Amino acid sequence: SFKTKDVTLSEDRPKALLLQKHSDYLASYGLNKEDYEFCMTEYLRMSGIYWSLTAMELMAQSSRMPKDDIISFIASCQDSESGGISASHGHDPHMLYTLSAVQVLAMYDKLDAIDVEGVVRYVSSLQQEDGSFFGDIWGEVDTRFSFCAVMCLSLLHRLDAIDVNKAIDFVLSCMNFDGGFGSKPGSESHAGLIYCCVGTLSICKRMDALKADELAWWLCERQLPSGGLNGRPEKLPDLCYSWWVMSSLSMLNRIDWVDKKNLEQYILACQDAETGGFSDRPGDITDPFHTLFGLAGLSLLGNTTIKRVNPTYCMPQETIDRLKLEPQILQ
Ligand SMILES: COc1ccc(S(=O)(=O)N2Cc3cc(-c4ccc(C=O)o4)ccc3N(Cc3cncn3C)C[C@H]2Cc2ccc(O)cc2)cc1
Numbered sequence: 001s002f003k004t005k006d007v008t009l010s011e012d013r014p015k016a017l018l019l020q021k022h023s024d025y026l027a028s029y030g031l032n033k034e035d036y037e038f039c040m041t042e043y044l045r046m047s048g049i050y051w052s053l054t055a056m057e058l059m060a061q062s063s064r065m066p067k068d069d070i071i072s073f074i075a076s077c078q079d080s081e082s083g084g085i086s087a088s089h090g091h092d093p094h095m096l097y098t099l100s101a102v103q104v105l106a107m108y109d110k111l112d113a114i115d116v117e118g119v120v121r122y123v124s125s126l127q128q129e130d131g132s133f134f135g136d137i138w139g140e141v142d143t144r145f146s147f148c149a150v151m152c153l154s155l156l157h158r159l160d161a162i163d164v165n166k167a168i169d170f171v172l173s174c175m176n177f178d179g180g181f182g183s184k185p186g187s188e189s190h191a192g193l194i195y196c197c198v199g200t201l202s203i204c205k206r207m208d209a210l211k212a213d214e215l216a217w218w219l220c221e222r223q224l225p226s227g228g229l230n231g232r233p234e235k236l237p238d239l240c241y242s243w244w245v246m247s248s249l250s251m252l253n254r255i256d257w258v259d260k261k262n263l264e265q266y267i268l269a270c271q272d273a274e275t276g277g278f279s280d281r282p283g284d285i286t287d288p289f290h291t292l293f294g295l296a297g298l299s300l301l302g303n304t305t306i307k308r309v310n311p312t313y314c315m316p317q318e319t320i321d322r323l324k325l326e327p328q329i330l331q
């Protein structure tokens, strides 16, 4: 018999937002340098700092983060020769971690702590003839890296350093018949890559090129009876997809196309009342990654106990306002 993959929310699930638990969870995450989880995530440390700091900013708790240690850690991760920034000491620079570092310093208003010109040089050196971007010197092309490049340079007000029209042409060459996007031309539509491609067009003010209704339809089809959202048809719901789908629908100005009450229930059910934090599905292990996307998702749904998040940058709206950035939202 045909079984729709979904989860059932239990009666004793968390129904209120446990802000203090999440603040305590993130404040203590990584304090114990020996714990297994912390050691296993060294390779993404820079992004882990972005996920934790942004979540704390949204809860107005960022004063609990070690600001000066973070700033000096970031400066020590910049490669003087390439200008790129690595996830942690001794790791190779990469587009993902260069973006995370710039996002963190932008929130702290401390971009002068790094060689900005070096970052601009590194990011623009990764653009290819067809307008696409490599993730690092090893040459993997993915629309995720187009988004990282455009977001990173826009935060530095240096989009002039790349060929924006070619970057847009490459992203549009990845649009599928369903209005969605994949990682490369011809790749299957996936919610995470749709967020990256819509975000790229939003920053470059080219949302006119989207098939908005077909795309919004594909996105709201991601919602399951549990209220949760999946990333592709037939997949299980996952909290981080709530963010990819809802932020894309927000940029398309069609957030009302999902059942917001049901989705809010699913997000709240992904909290862990013991440890604090959010997980991908109710009952799983929590982590800073899903904790950010749980809080950011609730912010998009209008929860005013959480600060407003910008759907394009996944950063506090007040940071985007201070930088005078105006990513396009469809009217
Ligand atoms: C636990 O297994 C993974 C698998 C992939 C990754 S990832 O770095 O390629 N990445 C981000 C990601 C991070 C975490 C995580 C655990 C602890 C921390 C500390 O901050 O962060 C967990 C999952 C995760 N994934 C995998 C995933 C999410 N939902 C389901 N899965 C299997 C996403 C993955 C890809 C990624 C997405 C967005 C982004 O900005 C960067 C990377 C990390 C851990």
Ligand SMILES: [Zn+2]
Residues within 6 Å of the ligand: 238, 239, 240, 241, 280, 290
């Ligand atoms: Zn997830």
